[in-house]
Amino acid sequence: MRFDTVIIGGGLAGLICGIRLAKQGERCAIISLGHSALHFSSGSLELLGALPDGSTVVSPADALDALRQMAPEHPYARYSRERFLALAAEGATLMQEAGVATFGSAEQNHYRLTPVGAMKPAWLTFEGYVHSPNADSLPWKNVALFNAEGFLDFYAQFLKDEMLRMGTKCAAYTFNLPELEQIRQNPTEMRSANIARIFDKRETLDKLADIIAAKMDDAEAILLPAVLGVDCKDGVRYLEQKLGRKVAVIATLPPSVPGLQVQTLLRRYFQELGGVYMLGDTAVGYKSEGNKITAVYTRNHGDIPFLATNYVLATGSFFSGGLEATNDRICEPLFGADVQYVADRGEWYDRDLFKPQAYESFGVKTDELLRAMRQGQVIDNLYVAGATLPGFNAVKEGCGAGVSILTALDVAERILSKK
Amino acid sequence: MMTEQSNFNFEQCIKCTVCTVYCPVASVNPLFPGPKQAGPDGERLRLKHKGFYDESLKWCLNCKRCEVACPSNVRIGDIIQAARIKHSTKKPGLREKMLANTDFMGSMATPFAPIVNFSVGLKPVKVVLDKVIGIDHRRTFPKYSFGTFESWMKRRRKKQAKYARQVSYFHGCYVNYNNPQLGKDFVKVMNALGVGVQMLEKEKCCGVPLISNGLIDKARRQGEVNTASIRKSVVENKWPVVGTSSTCTFTLRDEYPHLLDIDNADVRDHIELATRYIYRLLAEGNVQLRFKKKAPVRRVAYHTACHMEKLGWAYYSIELLRMIPGVELTVLDSQCCGIAGTYGFKKENYPTAQAIGEGIFRKIEASGCDVVSTDCETCKWQIEMSTSKPVVHPISLLAEALE
Missing domain, CATH: 1.10.1060.10 (Alpha-helical ferredoxin)
Structure with missing residues (x-):
């Protein structure tokens, strides 16, 4: 199979890179081992929420200089302010084109509300999700919160308490519907995606609207868990029209309905642009000549190779198999690319779970152009994007989605500029 | 403990x-x-x-x-x-045995195909099947063919042996008893590519309906017979084994070692799907497909069957369809159509099967296609029963377009 570019990894970085390349007419294939971390999405994408020293970031663009000083190996450290803003803007535009409407900017963080009621800095929040310009207040003084009866991946009491602390009065209700009774026959399946599916039907949303209307009183906004449909993506707007009130949703614990929707939309857009998306396959081998990769082999395709001019490694980190840890070393399992990590195993992690963990910033070494290294040599046509890169802590710095999107676009541009 | x-x-x-x-x-x-x-x-x-x-x-x-x-x-x-x-302690009943023994049912039915097809389409017969043994009355049965593919093939052995390159064809029960035309189309396409088609020494049902209906011992016995024949073809004759059914092919390769403990590691990689084998031949660059000069425009919607999705090989069928002149291809989102072989025939599964397929039926109708194409025979039954569109295997579409 011959392509211009083969991307290994079908998560956020792989998809964004593929979309950008396919838009320029490149023939791309994405090889994806199952579904990605997007299924854990919070309903927002983050760019940079905190510096490595823990201080909060208000403007990601303004924080770049400080970040460069504290973490010279951070993927963002290579970008000027202008370049950083340009890549971020392009990422937001691609999302829009794929059908993902968002709110937010790279110059100023806003805050999203987590399912346990904490406020976290965010860059782009999907349309319809709760967000606020401030870390310690919501845009409303009086809200009504509705949760599905028996749905445990959403913490109404925490949310209520936290909102009250922020000066927002919250009346919490549960709702029940015959369709929910159906799902409840199997209590383990009272999960976000299953609940969301019942709201793909307008009749079910209508019934929910009636329940809310009877109880909402003078609430300024109606808040719900993000379960208002999987295929149907305008549940929030529909309820707003029916109720004549502001309606907003809050992401639940996984599986994430917004993540599921974004994954579907990005994949569909990539395929509409002519991209080939191979789900459920694993890259298991390669061929190289000198400093070039000439073929990649997968489990499903056996001896039929994926031939391409360029390859992109967007396999993520430990969770998705992009990196592997053994007792004494960390490796990149496919190409045996060089990995940047601390040799002493004792320093890989901190016993305090909530402290920054060193292993999170391990990743594949690259040159300035994001090409992977092997035994100290640059591989000319193997680029690295997203969580496979070293030098950042996605959790503590709140920068996972941003690193994925910005480096994926950067890699795509480098591939295109070679032509 | x-x-x-x-x-x-x-x-x-x-x-x-x-x-x-x-x-x-x-x-x-x-x-x-x-x-x-x-x-x-x-x-x-x-x-x-x-x-x-x-x-x-x-x-x-x-x-x-x-x-x-x-x-x-x-x-x-x-x-x-x-x-x-x-x-599972549920013993397979008469219904399970009827649905699972596709070989036996097929060999009994084909000599009397016109009568059998007529009778199972009758309302009273459907009611009896539904009430007495639990096969849903709303289900349309696949038609049996009058005469099997194997008997057609036997008459062509000598001619097929003349080709320098050979493959063994795992036709499956569906081609043998229901749709010999697909097998004939496969032979036509292979011959056009300079490849002769042989039958396996012994071919039994791949066993997938036996596995899903709990008749495991029989599935294993048949799997062993098939694997021995495949081994003879691959190891002795150096002929790869090619199938047109995505589910049969998947079963021979993966369900045998995973579920039936049949070791096929030495031959597994030589069990192919037709569209992938053709892709291979064309990629070698020594042969070309010659198409008819005048090609009518045909809007085709490709449906990725579940086991095709698991094999990861939809790419080959899609690329092949794209090569056919006049074909305007839409690739449907890969979703289950609900039938899953014999599953959707059972009365208690019928509502589940139709609810699963509802989305894809709607998309097929909305696609404006003339014909749906898929590599799976049971998807074909389900989609033809549940939409207004005919379903044709990619190999048949290809055969039709050849000179």
Whole structure:
């Protein structure tokens, strides 16, 4: 199979890179081992929420200089302010084109509300999700919160308490519907995606609207868990029209309905642009000549190779198999690319779970152009994007989605500029 | 206390629940606990004690979409099927035996095809089948053909042997008893590419309906016969084995070692799907397909069958369809159509099967296609019954377009 570019990894970085390349007419294939971390999405994408020293970031663009000083190996450290803003803007535009409407900017963080009621800095929040310009207040003084009866991946009491602390009065209700009774026959399946599916039907949303209307009183906004449909993506707007009130949703614990929707939309857009998306396959081998990769082999395709001019490694980190840890070393399992990590195993992690963990910033070494290294040599046509890169802590710095999107676009541009 | 060992990697499951999100059954039938619960979660308990086995696992239609979705390579579908094989105490009844023994039913029916086809289409017969043995009366039966593919092939052995290159064709029960034309189309396409077609020394049903209906011993016996014939073809004659059915091909390659303990490691990579084999021939660059000069425009919608999705080979069929002059191709989102072989024939499964397929039926109607194409015969029955569109195998579309 011959392509211009083969991307290994079908998560956020792989998809964004593929979309950008396919838009320029490149023939791309994405090889994806199952579904990605997007299924854990919070309903927002983050760019940079905190510096490595823990201080909060208000403007990601303004924080770049400080970040460069504290973490010279951070993927963002290579970008000027202008370049950083340009890549971020392009990422937001691609999302829009794929059908993902968002709110937010790279110059100023806003805050999203987590399912346990904490406020976290965010860059782009999907349309319809709760967000606020401030870390310690919501845009409303009086809200009504509705949760599905028996749905445990959403913490109404925490949310209520936290909102009250922020000066927002919250009346919490549960709702029940015959369709929910159906799902409840199997209590383990009272999960976000299953609940969301019942709201793909307008009749079910209508019934929910009636329940809310009877109880909402003078609430300024109606808040719900993000379960208002999987295929149907305008549940929030529909309820707003029916109720004549502001309606907003809050992401639940996984599986994430917004993540599921974004994954579907990005994949569909990539395929509409002519991209080939191979789900459920694993890259298991390669061929190289000198400093070039000439073929990649997968489990499903056996001896039929994926031939391409360029390859992109967007396999993520430990969770998705992009990196592997053994007792004494960390490796990149496919190409045996060089990995940047601390040799002493004792320093890989901190016993305090909530402290920054060193292993999170391990990743594949690259040159300035994001090409992977092997035994100290640059591989000319193997680029690295997203969580496979070293030098950042996605959790503590709140920068996972941003690193994925910005480096994926950067890699795509480098591939295109070679032509 | 000693616990049993599991042959499956259930401990790789990180409980992300992505499998359940993409399970076609869990989204329409609340009685099925979903692949995570039925698979790796349940396996942990079943190893402790068989009493944890739950008959609700019967709702699994073995589409393997959970495995395709899993980011940790857990063999969820295999875990569920193996648990059913090991623990289910439900004995297969007359209905299961009728649905599962496609070979026997086919060889009984084909000599009397016109009568059989006429009778099973009759309302009173359908009512009896529904009420007495539990085959849903709303289901349309695939028609039997008058005369089998094998008998047609036997008359062509000598001519086929003249080609320098040879393949063995695993035609499957469907081609043999229901649609010999597809087999003839396959022979035409192969011959056009300079390849002669042979039959396996002995071909039995691949066993997939036997496995899903709990007739495991018989499935294993047939699997051993098939694997021995495949070995003879691949190892002795150096002929690869090619199938037109995605499910038969998947079963011969993967279900045999995973569920029936048949070791086929030496031949597995030489069991191919027709469209992939053609892709291979064309990629070698020594042969070309010659198409008819005048090609009518045909809007084709390609449907990726579940086992095709699991094989990961839809690409080859799609690329082949794109090569056919006049074909305007739409690739439908890969979704289960609901029938899953014999599953959708059973009365208690009928509503689940139709609810699963509802989305794809709607998309097919909305696509404005003239014809749907898929590599799976049971998807064809389901889609033809549930939409207004005819369904044609990619190989038949190709054969029709050849000079």
